Amino acid sequence: MLALPGWSPVQADAGTRLSCRQLRVHASLSRDQIVAWTALTGILSTEADGYGMTGVTEESTCAPVMLSTGLRDVVTAYRAVILDIWGVLIDGKSALPEAAECLRQLRRHGIAVLLLSNSSRGSDNLRSYLNELGVPVDRTDHVVTSGELAAEHLSGTSHRRALQVGSDEGTDWLVRDGRVLVRTADQADVVVATGAVRDESLLPFWMEQLRSTARRGVPMICANPDRELYVGSRRIRAAGHLADLYVGLGGTVTWCGKPMPEAYHSCLTRLATDAAHVVAVGDSLDTDIAGAACAGLHRVLVLDTGVHRDMAGLAGNGLSEAIRERGTALPTFTMDRLRW
Template sequence: MTSPLPNISGLADLAGHYDAVLSDVWGVVHNGVAAFPSAVDALVQYRKAGGKVVFITNAPRPSGPLIEMLDDLGVTRDAYDAIVSSGDATRVMIGKYTGRAIHHVGPPTEDDALYEGFDVRRTSADKAEAVVVTDLDTDEDTPEMYRQRAKLWLDRKLPMICANPDRVVEHGDKIIYCGGALGDLYAAMGGMVLMAGKPYRPIYQEAFRLAEVAAGKPLEKSRVLAIGDSVRTDATGAAQFGLDLLFVTGSIHAAELDAFGKPDPQAIVDLVAPSGASMAGFLPRLSW
């Protein structure tokens, strides 16, 4: 039977068709513990061949601290030209609360950079004017554990600013919940949830702008490739912005797709289809 997707062995098979890539980071370039060497090498080789790489990530921190984190994980700086994060986009939303009180949900100090330069007071939920969610408080938490707290937010009609739209992410050999899962819970309860990262247009517009800056010329969307591992964020975002997608199957969807065994291309097509994304191909891990 003919495969419903192009048969590719690595990014090299596609490189000549695209002047730039907008690549997801967590799940594609690293797993939260260490870089994927083949992915880093692929992006380095792509840039050596003349392509430009912009990292587009739902990390709930500004891009400055993320660069240092990538250094620590082994993602070399010659693998990318620029980076834009959900944290960058979220700071615009938080800035509207300068001089006012917000309630923070997530690691207590890890996301401090999100508030730098803003006169924003972090308080308990009963005194806040908004809830800012970066992630769940610990990696072991589940969204359902927050239902009682969310009832208070809802009773007070607090808007939720969700700095990380991802529902789950690969962390080492585990899958853990992210801020987006809590956003889903609050929305289902009737709360107002504001998100600025993938799959929403603002973060793609900024990433595309940075790619054009790196290229030193205007780019055609048909010549820009999105790379990602999430249907909800990466595939949907690529589709809505009009970019082809290289889908990485070996992360959060690895088990259901048998990514490292005998994956069924039709099953991959069926999984991604609701997003409307146009797939240029798939790989279990990004490689050259």
């Protein structure tokens, strides 16, 4: 579901294409916000009205500024920071070296911290997991996860029989409100994609199930829009990849989490401030940077420890060109890893 600011929701079915003119007229989005929507491949038509040729803002043409020291270079200009988790605070196995000190300094300087993750875990479950890894969650103010957003979405539907695809860590929210998990496609009235593809040998079975539910018109909820992630040094596919496959089968997907506007609306509501006073930090152009840009936030891309570590050697205009080739919004700042 594409719930664009100021516009009625649009279902993201296969073949749906929105022109830049539609977005400008109906949603009053800036050019920089429009760029963010190219992260949802195939949904935005960039050719419809000479996109990229006119209306370029100064911010969207400037090369990102490298924060050579750390967040302290800029963050005190904001009231709050939204931090991604995987690739920023942790590597999937342990806390990254300077994460705890950065959280301590943010608290010391009176800057509110909200953790926003595309994890399919519930918020309380993720807090416990982070504590086990050595991340001091008590130094943060809020935790928002794709799992919680998906649970909120499900609670407003009549779906009661969920077929889960993907890993299931911390997804007990699936059986709230009288819902049950089912084992086969013919029993399901909703498919929920969660976690990651930790065992590739399960893909053929999942694909068989997804073909069946897609034929019957069963909707999918994607409770982790990430298409890939790192666990230590291992790169694996995530639930967003399964959702892409479902769209390819003709299925309908509702995405819960970054880069969708609902995720950022939820964050700003919790922080009780507006976008101008918040900076977002993440490692993914397609989710963290695209979503923050669409929400009107300044944004920091972490390179060395995230999914774009292949760009770590680039800087200035070279980095800008590499990002533009991907068709996503530019970050405001970059840094090698999260540090104060």
